Each structure stands twice: as C-alpha cells, then as structure tokens.
Amino acid sequence: MARRHDPERRDRIIDACLDVIAEHGVAGASHRRVAAAADVPLGSMTYHFEGIDELLYLAFERFSIQEAAHFERRMHAATTFEEAIEAMLRITTEDVFDSQRDLILTHELYALAARRPEFRELCHRWMGRSRAALERQFDARTARILDALNEGLTTQRALDTQPWGTAVVVDAIQRVTRSRQPPSPRPDDGSPSPAQSR
Template sequence: MTTGATGEQDRPVRRHDPDRRQRIVEATVEVIAEHGVAGTTHRLIAAAADVPLGSLTYHFTGLEDLRAQAFALHAERMAVRYEAHFAEVGSTEDVVEAVTELVHADADADDRDWTVAYELYTAALRDPALRTVTESWMRRSRGVLERFVDPTTSRGLDALIEGLVMHKVLSTRPVPRAETREIIARAVRPTNSQEDPR
C-alpha cells in the first residue's frame, strides 16, 4: 500500500461506521476542552475522532456547525446531570441542601466540563447563534427549580448557582460550605408571611 503525504492511507478503513457523526461531535467537545475554541481545527477534530478529514465536511457544513453541535451536546449532558441532582428534592429545606451540595460538587462537573462551558459562554458573546444553546440550557435549569420556587426566584437562584460555582471553581482558597448554604437559604426563603420563615 502506498502511503500518502498525510499518512491517511495507513488508517484502517471503516466500511461500516454508523456512529461516525456522533463520534466527531464528541471529539469536538474534547478538542475544545483541550485547545479552546480558538485552537480548534478540522485536523485536530479528525485526529481525535480517528476519521479522515473529509468526513467532517461530509457530515457538517463547517467548523461553526461542528462547534454548535458540540456545545449543544455538552449542554445536554450538563442539563441531564442537573435534573438528576434534584430528583429526590421535596421541601424548601431540601432545595437549600441540594443547591449547596450542587455548588460544592461544582455542579457535578469536572474541570474539563467547566472549561467547555466557559468556552461556550465566551463564544456565545461573539456568536449570537450560540445563544440558542445557552438559552435552552438556562431554560431547562430554571424549569427544574420552578418545581420548588416561583419563576422569579428560579431565575435569580439559577444565576446565583452559576455565579457561586464559578467563584468556587476559580477560587484559590476553599469556599466555606456554611457560607454557601446561608447565601442559598436567603435566596429561597419564603416571602409569604403565612409560611414558616425558617
């Protein structure tokens, strides 16, 4: 077999590869985590997915399309974890504990997850088309919280969770759990005078 300049002929041919498209999207998430949006290229994605470079242009309209689908996949995975975290929550007290735990577990995500999330936020500032991904993600988060609090409180609590996690992830010192719990408790404390204020 003759080897081309790129060495692609050395790669085994996948005659039946029904998962190729999905594998490319997942590889794009990993490349963004490793190199950031600015450093993400077709060649890096193809190498990470172990596919010929031409597969990317066959399945996707371009790098922007790939990035958007990768971010959508990442947001979906994060949203599923978020929803699962509140599966056993019932009372307002449970909400306070669940949110405190969520913050101190970095929203059940690791550093790579948050690297991709922050890359998405920055990219969405520059590319309004990506705001459909961020808006959908935020809407799902608020929907979970609205099972326990009113919509206005839900919006504020969702933003508070995001900010508290960001502060914790980026902090060089431990963040006191008791302090986090008090902040959350103040945010969800009932305002109806007939409800128990504790």
C-alpha cells in the same frame, strides 16, 4: 478497498470536538485536530458537517443538554422544600464544574455566546431548563435568582486560588430562600382564623 462500516462516526466526532475544545479552546478546534481525536479520516469532517461552525454548535448543544439533564435529575428527586435546598447545595458544590473540563467548556461556550446569537440561544435554552427544574419547588422569581446565584458561586469557587468550604454557599442559598419558604401548614383544630373571627 471496502468502506469501513462506522455508523457512530458522526457522534464520535462531536464528542471528540468537545475534548479538543477542552484541551485547545475553540480557537484550536480545527478539522484536523478533531479528526485525529476521533480517529477518523479528515474527509469525514466535511462529509458529516457543513463546516467547523456547525460542528461547534452541535458539540456545545450536546454539552448543554447533558449538563441541564444532570441539573434536572437533582431537582426532580427533591420532593420537599428542604430537599430542594439540599439539592441546590449539591449542585453548586459538587455537580457544576466538578471537573476542569466542564469549567473550560462552559466558559468557552459563554465566550462564543457573547459574540454570536446562535450560541446565546443555546445558553438561553440551558438556563430555561434549569429554571424550570427549580420552579418545581420555588416561585419563578426565586428560581431565576437561584439560577444566577448558582452560576456566580460556582464560577468564583472554580476560579478562586483559595479553596472554598460550603458555608458561604449554604448561607447564600438560605438568604435567598429564607423569606420565600412556604408557610408551615396550620393544625386544623377547628378554631376560627383571624379573618373569620373579625
């Protein structure tokens, strides 16, 4: 029987691996389960990937790239300090962990990263992209704090048994950024500055 032409099979397996992790966890992501989810022969797993570790890495790499790109789109659309604050609010309250699937995938990745350096490097690159996007409007230190704040707030909001409003998030972001807001430009009225008048 002629082999079915299926050029997107490898990509489909990677996507299916994420679905399996979301449903069964990393521990349940076997070759057999992923092959069934991708609707491919079991032999395709060893044909396209050296082993389950390579597949897990590629799946989490794809997930982290997609999430980082979404964060970047929000921040790159912000052209003023005020818009950047609003973007941070939207990211924290609407984008991150906007589904149970994203919550599970993120924490499954974190659990792997806590044990294995190659997955820790994935997280490092993900955080690096987030901070670089924040640095379009904030200094590097504030960007790092905001990135960590976003991580903590979204995790607690997602796992808390009581629903959160946005007030706590707004307050937290304002506390971090209030003292770091760029000074408003002074009107050029021709009067000397304090330094010039000395």
